[in-house]
Each structure stands twice: as structure tokens, then as C-alpha cells.
Amino acid sequence: MEPIILIFVVIALAVVVLSVFFSFVPVMLWISALASGVRVGIFTLVAMRLRRVIPSRIVNPQIKATKAGLGLNINQLESHYLAGGNVDRVVNALIAAQRANISLVFERAAAIDLAGRDVLHAVQMSVNPKVIETPWVAAVAKNGIEVKVKARVTVRANIDRLVGGAGEETIIARVGEGIVTNVGSSDSHKDVLENPDSISRTVLGKGLDAGTAFEILSIDIADVDVGKNIGAHLQTEQAEADKRIAQAKAEERRAMAVAHEQEMKARVVEMKAKVVEAESEVPLAMADALRSGKLGVMDYMNLRNIESDTQMRSSFGKLTDPGTDKDRE
Structure with a gap:
């Protein structure tokens, strides 16, 4: 039984080794490239693996470019891939530009792709506005x-x-x-x-x-x-603004007039106070004039008569006509 177990172990190890080998070395991709006329060495594909490049993303676009007669090489495509570009889209754009007779080289297409623009869509838009x-x-x-x-x-x-x-x-x-x-x-x-x-x-x-x-x-x-x-809307708003300004100015003028009126009333009150004060000094002045002989007795009597006559005339002026009062009622 031991030789049979050993044989199974050997077969299992062989299967594991072959699986690892074929997963690391893309033999089928290499055969497909040779069948399409693309000369790429098996060690080149292994080196892509070591550089963390997916070989299918380089070889398949290379096969399309070779079939279209673009004349690209593996190094160009791999360098663009390592720079972060989309190799398949660039190759498709170059093929579309060649078919549409648009002048587009690989370097320009790669620069457009790395700039973040869809170069294939741009070529299609050049053909189809x-x-x-x-x-x-x-x-x-x-x-x-x-x-x-x-x-x-x-x-x-x-x-x-x-x-x-x-x-x-x-x-x-x-x-x-x-x-x-x-x-x-x-x-x-x-x-x-x-x-x-x-x-x-x-x-x-x-x-x-x-x-x-x-x-x-x-x-x-x-x-x-x-x-x-x-235009009419702006004119309406302007007229409304002018009205508000005019109202504000009118209110300002009214306030100034009220303030001026109050000031004048205050001045009148002040003047009346001064008149009353001056009138209160008249008897004292007359007494002093009598004592100093500047005012005689007859002059004083004439002045009193004038005052009495003035008071009488004032009382006559205050009397009203009875008929006029009735008419007013």
C-alpha cells in the first residue's frame, strides 16, 4: 500500500506545481500571441508578472494593434500601463483614428488618456460631432x-x-x-x-x-x-424708491418745522418773562424819579390819567354786540 500512496502524493505534488507554473507563467497567452504574429518571449511575460503587470492587459491590446498595422511595441504599452493609463482604450482609439483617417500618434493618445480624458470618445466625436x-x-x-x-x-x-x-x-x-x-x-x-x-x-x-x-x-x-x-418693473421699483425718499425728506422737514416752532414758542415765553421783569421795575424807577426830582407831580398825574384812559379803551374793546353773539350762536 505504501508505493500506491507515494504515487498519489507525487501526482498531487505534480498537479500543484503545474498549476502554480501555469498560473504564474501565461503559456496560453504566449501561444495566442505567437498565433497572432506577435513575438513576445515567455521570459518577458514572466518579467511582467514580477513587475506586477497583468500580461493579458498588455498582450491582448498588442495583438489588436498588430492586426491593425499600428506598429506598436510591448515596451510602449507596458510603460503606459505602469503610468496608470488604460492601454486597451488607447489602442482602440488609435485603431478608430486610423480607420477615420485622423492623424493621431501613440504619444498624443497616451497623453490624452493620462490627462483624464476619454481618448476613444474624443476620436468618435471627431467623426460624429x-x-x-x-x-x-x-x-x-x-x-x-x-x-x-x-x-x-x-x-x-x-x-x-x-x-x-x-x-x-x-x-x-x-x-x-x-x-x-x-x-x-x-x-x-x-x-x-x-x-x-x-x-x-x-x-x-x-x-x-x-x-x-x-x-x-x-x-x-x-x-x-x-x-x-x-424695464417697466425697474421703473416701478425706482418710482417706489423715489416716493420713499420724498416721504423721508418731507418727514425730516416736518420734524424740523416742529422743532423750529417749539424753539420760537420758547423764545416768546422768554421774551414775555423779560417784559414782566421789566414792568416790575417801572414803579421802582418812577419812585426813584420822584425822589430825585426828575419827575414832577403833574407829570405823574398825567401818566396815571393816560393809564386810566388806556384801561377804559381796552374795556370798551372787550364789549361785544348782543346781535353778533346771537348770530354766532
């Missing part, structure tokens, strides 16, 4: 009427400006700015409604795709709508 629809853009004409415009921008990817070029958000912002400028320079909103194509011509002529990753092919006005009367 994309339509970007802007949101509603509100602008006000010179007559104060609001105009809302929605546009469709047809763009094509610019391969040479994909690295460092601005994206779709910049295109939308620039188109919106152009729409606002064009509508704002119109004398009336009717001019915009009659000739919406003038917006397209004006905006397209501004070179809005400068510094972006796209090339604008056309700008088409999808919809135009009339909004609020912004």
Missing part, C-alpha cells in the same frame, strides 16, 4: 423686454487641444454670454424675434472655441420666448 444644448439664457433688449433663448451647439473634438483645453461648460458659458450681448444690443425684442438667426451669426463669429477642446461647427437657435417687462 456632438450636439450640446444650452439651458434657457435670459437677456434684456434695450426696450426693457426680457427675451429667453435656448440654443443647440454642434461641436467636434479637437484632438490637438484635448490636453489643457476647456470643456463643455466653457462652451455653454461663452455661448450664453454671446446671446446676452446680442440681445442686449438690440433696440427691441421684436428684432430678436424676427431675426433669431442674427444671434447665431453674431455668436459664431466671436471664435468661442478658442482655448477649448472642441471646434464649434454651428450654433442653432432652438427656441425663443418673451419674458417679463424688466
